[in-house]
Amino acid sequence: MAALQLEKQRGRYAALAIAAVVIVVGIPLWWKTTETYRAWLPFSEISELDSLQLQLSVDIEVVFSRGTLTPEQQKKFPLSHVNEKEHQLHHKTEFSCGSVVVYVIPESSTLLPEDVKVYVGQRRTALLRSPPFKTSWNLKEVLSNLDVEVEQVVSTMSFGHQDIVAALSNRVRMTKVTKESMADSMRAIKSSPGYEITFSLLNPDPKSHSLHWDIEGAVQSYIQPLLNKLAPIANFSVDSQILYYAVLGVNPRFDNSVSAYTLSADSLSHVINPVEARLGSNAASSNPVLNFLLYVPDAHHSPLFIRDHSKRKVPSNAFHSPRWGGIMVYNVNEMYGPEAERPVDININMAKVMGVFLAQLRLMLGVQHTHPPTGFVLQSPGSAGLADWELDRLLWSRSVENIATASTTITSLAQLLDQIGNIVINDNIAQQVSSAVTSLQSAVAELEAGNLAFALQYSREAILASERAFFDPSLLHLLYFPDDQKFAIYIPLFLPMCVPIVLSLLKIVSEAKKRRADKQAKSD
């Protein structure tokens, strides 16, 4: 009897020990081994990024040239503002990126023609004819009068409200959208770390025309300066190809009035697709591609002109498609007579061609058409193809766009990782996210301070890091288990094990209760 009792006691201890091991060791072990590795992410800072407050400041320097202000008004200038400098206008070429210098000249000055109020130069400077004011006004009134004019100049040269709203269109729904701004936002290609530019020469009739184009030289002299100037924004790679027997896919109509073939504006949309299938692209990178096609019509369909919607001739003979590229038609029928020996050697005038392509490239890259107010005269961009202040405009909108995109990416990534508990977060992803967050914060700080170049650089780093983190191949959520599947997996494993343990525990408890009841009865 005692042995039985001892046996039972040992049995009870064994059951209790097993239950203890299962609960104390087993459950934490199972929890630890089935949890997914999630590196720490700065969630608090990311949620701060969600409510992004951008402050953009532009350094403006207003220089009053001699004779603009009367001596009394000059005297009233607070001392800190007075900087009498004798510098010539042309020599100050290195203005810092993003700054604007406005030279105010007297109203009666003859530097600018009569009806021109402002002359905007190539390198971030502008000449502003002072608005009329009475000599009896004190300084405050003069300055407030000037403020409006200066603001107009600065908004043309840096950014206006519409530009920033368009750049933020990812996050901010544009409520009042003008047709032009919507078309502008659709036309300009999205900010990307790199672009590929492909120049293609389409020769549908190699039997008649043997075309030669010095594309390398043309790219070096005309396109490369622009790309060098745009280097802070993105990396560019340029290539070229020649396609033979490539046809347009649309039959042009012969117009008797000008005895030439014409392509009407509405048939232009159908030109691109058959050609695009033949174009090919560089398979090594996933950068967006901008295609520029030069089409030389075949001898039977020359000359070929493009007509716009009102059936007028288009001087450039070219058209473009937003975010895709441009096509130019180059007629060569005037270069040879009917008696020339076929195939005719033709050298293509690259300056004319590149003039069109450069204009299209500017549009594609987002250098917006500036519609300056009346009385403004803009200096032409020159050989670089891009004035400094136009570049600044682009940089402002690009950095804002980069910051908006990067912050959206980071916040949505954080949200996603929060929601789905099963995704593994590796260390490299956590590192990318942290670096993206710090770059974003630096970019915002630099924008506030007005350092545009640094702001752009930080915003580029931020967007690269955030894209890398978001599109990391390891973040694939394939572990969607509905609850019934989870039960179906665990029950066959744990139920046979748990049933004896639970039953024996219950038995121990019921026996202990009975013993206590017995003891109670005995003592009574």
Next chain:
Amino acid sequence: MDYYNLLTTCAFIHLLVSIPYAYSNYVENKAGQFFSSGHTNNWAVLVCTSRFWFNYRHVANTLSVYRSVKRLGIPDSHIVLMLADDMACNYRNPKPATVFSHKNMELNVYGDDVEVDYRGYEVTVENFLRVLTGRLPPSTPRSKRLLSDDRSNILIYLTGHGGNGFLKFQDSEEISNMELADAFEQMWQKRRYNELLFIIDTCQGASMYERFYSPNLMALASSQVGEDSLSHQPDLAIGVHLMDKYTFYLLEFLEEVHPASQANMNDLFKVCPQSQCVSTPGHRTDLFQRNPGSVLITDFFGSVRKVEITKDTINLTSSLKPLIQRSGSGDMQIESLTYVDQLPVAEIIHQKPKQKDWHPPDGFILGLWTLILLVFFQTYGIKHLKHIF
């Protein structure tokens, strides 16, 4: 068959007559359209998820949508085609290199320039989700990626065997409607689409779009929950069913659409009513912002580019040296090109037995001899060793 030919010729003539009218209409609508649809490029992801010869019809479904999409203008570089099995070159195909969509072999949807991006066992749930969300390894080539941006309209077509809330891939795994909805949400977060049209032709297809919650999605399915999507006709020569009913009538509808067509989504919703399809097709438009009646078929199935005339040019002075004139005869020494002998026939025919270099005996031979020697000495004693050494 003659009647069918007559019909097609009539339709063709009708099309020819109506194209100029459509074009002039198009001009007026163009200005408004530029801003109404908001997309600048089109992409298509077409997936067939079944393998094995008896699922011929799913491959034919996908290829017929591929054909329509290509015909209406989307180039191969913008189409991601995933076919889980190869029917055209299957051993059981009595007409190799063809996939027919209509009995009596009238329409070969395989064509001669099919570009399949994911083939065979590459069509998995994981790859499909990776394509959609963009989380592909860096070594993936361009043709296997969905490089859409925020102004892309994407068409997604899925076909195969499905059930209530899932779609079967390759007979071994499945994708649930929750995963699909999450994938679309991730696409929206990253603004990888402007508008998305989702078409699914499986049994109980409507269950797959029940859980969508991202904006700008429109979905069509061939059957409601609890209904089966049926196949159309078997072809006795090939021996399998060639197409599913819904996609068959969809293909018929799309064959009449041309790039300048003004057919809109309401027409697409009417494709294959219950009288023809036996199952009830369903659609979902509550997440879509525009009115379906104003959405053109070509907004998703075609690729009509927005075009603007280039008005400004930049004046550049020609500073290039004139190109050196190349004379016709060419004073460059071009060596005459010869074909490289891929099969050195001359060597093979006049072959003498080549003197092979002597190699020491291989490991196997060595081991075998060692074994023999060991056994010999084991049996007969070690004293025989002295005869060797």
